[in-house]
Amino acid sequence: MSVNLREHIEKIVPLTDDEFAFVLSHFTSKKLKKHQFLIQEGDAVYHSWFVVSGLIKASHTDESDKEHILQFAMEDWWVSDYQAYHYKTPATLSLSCLEDTEVLCLSLENSEKLCSELQKAEHFFRRKANFGYVALQQRILSLLTTSAKERYEQMLKQYPSLFQRVPKTLLASYLGVTRETLSRLSS
Amino acid sequence: MSVNLREHIEKIVPLTDDEFAFVLSHFTSKKLKKHQFLIQEGDAVYHSWFVVSGLIKASHTDESDKEHILQFAMEDWWVSDYQAYHYKTPATLSLSCLEDTEVLCLSLENSEKLCSELQKAEHFFRRKANFGYVALQQRILSLLTTSAKERYEQMLKQYPSLFQRVPKTLLASYLGVTRETLSRLSS
Numbered sequence: 001m002s003v004n005l006r007e008h009i010e011k012i013v014p015l016t017d018d019e020f021a022f023v024l025s026h027f028t029s030k031k032l033k034k035h036q037f038l039i040q041e042g043d044a045v046y047h048s049w050f051v052v053s054g055l056i057k058a059s060h061t062d063e064s065d066k067e068h069i070l071q072f073a074m075e076d077w078w079v080s081d082y083q084a085y086h087y088k089t090p091a092t093l094s095l096s097c098l099e100d101t102e103v104l105c106l107s108l109e110n111s112e113k114l115c116s117e118l119q120k121a122e123h124f125f126r127r128k129a130n131f132g133y134v135a136l137q138q139r140i141l142s143l144l145t146t147s148a149k150e151r152y153e154q155m156l157k158q159y160p161s162l163f164q165r166v167p168k169t170l171l172a173s174y175l176g177v178t179r180e181t182l183s184r185l186s187s
Numbered sequence: 188m189s190v191n192l193r194e195h196i197e198k199i200v201p202l203t204d205d206e207f208a209f210v211l212s213h214f215t216s217k218k219l220k221k222h223q224f225l226i227q228e229g230d231a232v233y234h235s236w237f238v239v240s241g242l243i244k245a246s247h248t249d250e251s252d253k254e255h256i257l258q259f260a261m262e263d264w265w266v267s268d269y270q271a272y273h274y275k276t277p278a279t280l281s282l283s284c285l286e287d288t289e290v291l292c293l294s295l296e297n298s299e300k301l302c303s304e305l306q307k308a309e310h311f312f313r314r315k316a317n318f319g320y321v322a323l324q325q326r327i328l329s330l331l332t333t334s335a336k337e338r339y340e341q342m343l344k345q346y347p348s349l350f351q352r353v354p355k356t357l358l359a360s361y362l363g364v365t366r367e368t369l370s371r372l373s374s
Contacts, residue, residue, distance in 0.1 A: 129316030
């Protein structure tokens, strides 16, 4: 299990066995069943999660009860309601499991402690945040400039395995189209 | 001029005079006139820019020649085509000045050097990237869930000074509405 996290970190910065043991000591582990929630809208958010196995959906439900999907997160991805996590405000997202899921949990306090005690950790999280920022900039550009068809094709190319694992209704919601439009695109 | 940058950094981490001088030695300074470009689509992107004074527009022009505005950046904001900057790919954004503008320029090489030599710098940039990530997550949620009218009102509340400084046609493009719709919203 913890091998995943080590490989993931070492894509950015190499660690000694002792350093990795120190990093890992700042995490706790959690197993959830399909349909369980990590957080629900309105909750306090104490953790950021690294997905060891499984699949998580991050979504927001608007006033007319429509669900909008911000993100999916599968193996090796990080997920949280980062606004609620960093600013200690109530969650505006729900995170729920689309499969049985195992995560490693990092509290904000432990994250700050780890980063201040081990610069390699601070370096890793800075680079991850940089890459995450780029991915979101691309998502915004994609929402502004491309049609649903193009977004569908981009997603199929970038994350083929998501298409096997995510129900079509949820993919449609992520892409901002109706289930019927998605059927037309994917046929 | 450099006082701005120091105040900006010290909102996150305090610096001694020597440390700030060391930080500043990694930047160069640049002045641009209104209408000048920092980068154009297709360019290599060597810098991230901190805006000392002025106003910058970050936009992407699609195949049908329509301009989509990703971001405005004014005093104390950072801006770049971060995909091109971090991954060394050609720019997909143009950055141009809407006013006479002064920026501090930080190359990727100098940024990495600074962060490795001064952990306070690495800490600052990690926290900035965290907050930037949150802002983009909010922008995506706003694009997915709110109407143009709501986005207009959010923006007016969050960045009142932008409304004085940005031409209405560009505001409309940022909000993803026509100039006519914006006139109706703002009347």
